[in-house]
Amino acid sequence: MLEIKDLRARIEDQEILKGVNLTVKPGEVHAIMGPNGSGKSTLASVLAGREEYEVTGGEVWYDGKNLLDMEPDERAREGVFLAFQYPVELPGVSMSNFLKQAVNAVREHRGEAPLSAVEFLKLMKEKAALVHLDPSLKRRAVNEGFSGGEKKRNEIFQMAMLEPKLAILDETDSGLDIDALRIVADGVNQMRSPERAFLVITHYQRLLDYIVPDIVHVLVDGRIVKSGGKDLALKLEDLGYDWVKEQADAETLA
Amino acid sequence: MQTTTERIERPEDRFLAAFEVHAGHALNGNGPRMQALRREALTHFARLGFPERKAEAWKYTNIGRKLAHPYALGAPAPALTRDDLAPYAIPGLDAARAALVNGRFEPGLSSLDGLPEGVVVTGLAEAAGAHPELFERHFAHYADYRGEVFTALNTAFTRDGLFVYVPANTVVERPIHALSLLDTDADLFLQPRLLVVVERGAQVRLIESRHARTGTKTFTNGVTEIFVGPNAHVDLFTLQDEGDAAAQVASRYAYQEADSYLATSTITLSGDLVRNTQNYLPDAENCETHLRGLFLGRGTMHVDNHTLVDHAKPHCYSNELFKGILADRATGVFNGKVFVRPDAQQTNAYQENKTVLLSEAARMYAKPELEIYADDVKCSHGATTGRLDAEAMFYLRTRGLTDGQARRMLLLAFARDVIDEIAVEPLRAHLDRLIERRLP
Numbered sequence: 116m117l118e119i120k121d122l123r124a125r126i127e128d129q130e131i132l133k134g135v136n137l138t139v140k141p142g143e144v145h146a147i148m149g150p151n152g153s154g155k156s157t158l159a160s161v162l163a164g165r166e167e168y169e170v171t172g173g174e175v176w177y178d179g180k181n182l183l184d185m186e187p188d189e190r191a192r193e194g195v196f197l198a199f200q201y202p203v204e205l206p207g208v209s210m211s212n213f214l215k216q217a218v219n220a221v222r223e224h225r226g227e228a229p230l231s232a233v234e235f236l237k238l239m240k241e242k243a244a245l246v247h248l249d250p251s252l253k254r255r256a257v258n259e260g261f262s263g264g265e266k267k268r269n270e271i272f273q274m275a276m277l278e279p280k281l282a283i284l285d286e287t288d289s290g291l292d293i294d295a296l297r298i299v300a301d302g303v304n305q306m307r308s309p310e311r312a313f314l315v316i317t318h319y320q321r322l323l324d325y326i327v328p329d330i331v332h333v334l335v336d337g338r339i340v341k342s343g344g345k346d347l348a349l350k351l352e353d354l355g356y357d358w359v360k361e362q363a364d365a366e367t368l369a
Numbered sequence: 370m371q372t373t374t375e376r377i378e379r380p381e382d383r384f385l386a387a388f389e390v391h392a393g394h395a396l397n398g399n400g401p402r403m404q405a406l407r408r409e410a411l412t413h414f415a416r417l418g419f420p421e422r423k424a425e426a427w428k429y430t431n432i433g434r435k436l437a438h439p440y441a442l443g444a445p446a447p448a449l450t451r452d453d454l455a456p457y458a459i460p461g462l463d464a465a466r467a468a469l470v471n472g473r474f475e476p477g478l479s480s481l482d483g484l485p486e487g488v489v490v491t492g493l494a495e496a497a498g499a500h501p502e503l504f505e506r507h508f509a510h511y512a513d514y515r516g517e518v519f520t521a522l523n524t525a526f527t528r529d530g531l532f533v534y535v536p537a538n539t540v541v542e543r544p545i546h547a548l549s550l551l552d553t554d555a556d557l558f559l560q561p562r563l564l565v566v567v568e569r570g571a572q573v574r575l576i577e578s579r580h581a582r583t584g585t586k587t588f589t590n591g592v593t594e595i596f597v598g599p600n601a602h603v604d605l606f607t608l609q610d611e612g613d614a615a616a617q618v619a620s621r622y623a624y625q626e627a628d629s630y631l632a633t634s635t636i637t638l639s640g641d642l643v644r645n646t647q648n649y650l651p652d653a654e655n656c657e658t659h660l661r662g663l664f665l666g667r668g669t670m671h672v673d674n675h676t677l678v679d680h681a682k683p684h685c686y687s688n689e690l691f692k693g694i695l696a697d698r699a700t701g702v703f704n705g706k707v708f709v710r711p712d713a714q715q716t717n718a719y720q721e722n723k724t725v726l727l728s729e730a731a732r733m734y735a736k737p738e739l740e741i742y743a744d745d746v747k748c749s750h751g752a753t754t755g756r757l758d759a760e761a762m763f764y765l766r767t768r769g770l771t772d773g774q775a776r777r778m779l780l781l782a783f784a785r786d787v788i789d790e791i792a793v794e795p796l797r798a799h800l801d802r803l804i805e806r807r808l809p
């Protein structure tokens with residue numbers, strides 16, 4: 116479904132991704148861990164199409180298409196979803212108007228008819244319940260005045276509305292208390308399916324108790340330096356990243 | 370050295386020469402006071418002259434270029450039917466309608482039945498004859514025809530316009546819609562006048578919408594006077610949409626007595642050059658004043674909003690919000706002056722101007738001017754000009770919205786707080802649709 120080959124990207128004059136390789140198959144959940152500033156959000160942003168980043172090398176294939184050739188909205192309509200590490204507040208844009216346009220843009224692309232007002236409200240109600248969001252939020256402006264936890268749940272809610280094929284969750288667990296974490300993880304787990312893949316970026320092994328990954332990758336200084344099973348996350352939490360870095364450095368030397 | 374003795378005709382001269390011709394058929398009931406007033410206004414006009422480029426109040430607005438055009442000063446009235454006005458109706462709005470064509474009141478195109486007892490909505494010329502006492506008590510009492518050249522010119526030449534009178538303690542439930550239409554084959558200079566008198570404890574909502582059926586060059590030099598009596602409540606919504614060839618200077622003077630409320634919204638959707646000069650004088654205690662504005666500029670459009678809130682008495686509140694969206698080579702000007710005079714203790718005065726620029730060539734000149742001479746007051750102002758938030762654009766696009774859809778959504782959201790304050794629901798919905806369609 117997703118094939119990243121030797122991806123390099125920079126912002127301003129700083130090279131941040133220095134040759135990322137990653138293959139994700141439908142139905143899989145991949146976790147990406149790594150120290151602050153190692154390039155996790157950069158990878159997510161490049162996949163979603165953020166223009167500030169300049170791709171300087173490599174390829175990204177998504178469902179047989181060249182992802183890097185597509186505009187951010189084309190990627191979204193093709194089924195790529197990014198849950199933001201810092202969701203954006205949109206004063207004056209109501210949740211319902213925002214989601215209606217988003218859902219119908221995606222539906223149109225799939226050759227489906229736009230939802231009627233009634234169908235849309237029903238869908239909103241159903242998906243909001245998935246992440247325990249108060250249905251009255253549909254009248255509120257997107258993320259404006261939302262608590263940190265509400266913003267994160269709102270990202271998962273949007274994901275549920277848009278039903279992507281590839282969901283990238285950038286630290287959706289950071290700052291959540293255990294109840295909110297369970298709610299978010301439940302929401303994600305209910306969406307797991309053989310056709311859908313997840314890229315879960317996190318600093319905390321705790322999330323991976325709830326969203327059990329197939330593979331854990333460690334991103335250090337713009338490269339994936341280690342991949343392994345879910346036990347790798349436990350080890351990282353216990354020992355930190357230094358041992359992975361040392362091991363990686365030793366391998367490069369050898 | 371060579372000197373030119375040839376006299377260069379100034380635009381002023383054409384008006385001065387035309388005065389004698391036009392003065393004869395000015396307002397009805399042209400009593401001696403009105404005659405004298407006109408002559409006095411003309412004298413002030415001659416003395417003041419049109420603004421020079423270096424005049425501070427006109428620094429960014431080159432009005433001279435527009436005034437140099439040889440407009441006709443009068444034109445035959447076109448014969449219009451109600452059907453001709455239908456495209457300018459506001460869908461779903463239940464309102465009394467006063468129609469003006471080329472600045473003249475058209476009773477045959479108006480629908481003024483069902484107004485409460487004592488309420489007068491009629492042409493200004495008609496009102497001058499039919500209600501001389503009322504008319505003379507208010508006409509030219511608030512407008513600065515001695516110090517402001519366009520107001521002086523309008524006062525010297527006023528022939529018609531609209532008169533709205535709401536007697537004490539009368540609540541006009543249905544809004545009054547003043548629909549002004551330009552329809553001419555000539556390049557025309559018009560000078561309509563609106564006089565609104567709302568007495569003690571009365572309440573009214575006025576909608577003023579201006580449109581054009583012509584593509585000829587027009588210049589509208591309009592003056593509006595509003596008297597808001599004690600404890601009276603007035604809402605005024607103005608929609609300026611006269612098309613790409615229409616220049617206008619719209620001067621508004623509002624006078625408020627104690628405990629009164631006045632809210633105005635000025636929505637500018639089109640025009641070649643639009644200058645709104647708005648002066649508010651809450652001249653008694655406990656007045657509340659709201660000034661709102663929204664302007665959309667594209668092409669080479671120029672929109673200039675000059676406002677003055679002159680707080681003369683204590684315990685008053687004013688709140689001003691002007692928002693603009695400028696594309697292409699459009700320019701905007703906002704100059705918001707707030708005076709708080711020494712007597713005006715416990716004044717709360719707020720002002721905000723925000724503009725989004727959608728192109729490199731679009732320009733905004735914003736200048737807030739607060740002059741505070743009282744010490745126990747709360748005042749604030751802010752002016753921001755910038756582009757659409759890139760992060761917000763990206764967020765929307767990752768949800769599947771195209772660049773165009775995302776832009777529209779954010780621009781509509783930007784305009785939201787001005788639109789949402791429009792308390793007449795069908796008008797609010799109409800503006801919502803109109804603005805969405807007309808976003809640059």
Ligand SMILES: Nc1ncnc2c1ncn2[C@@H]1O[C@H](COP(=O)(O)OP(=O)(O)OP(=O)(O)O)[C@@H](O)[C@H]1O
Nearest residue numbers: 126127131149150151152153154155156157158167
């Ligand atoms: N807009 C930007 N301008 C300049 N440098 C940037 C920008 N965005 C990111 N960087 C830099 O790129 C590097 C990688 O940042 P990135 O946000 O991808 O890290 P991260 O792994 O997501 O970190 P965290 O765990 O803190 O979220 C950092 O050194 C950061 O300072």
Ligand SMILES: [Mg+2]
Nearest residue numbers: 155156157200
């Ligand atoms: Mg990050």
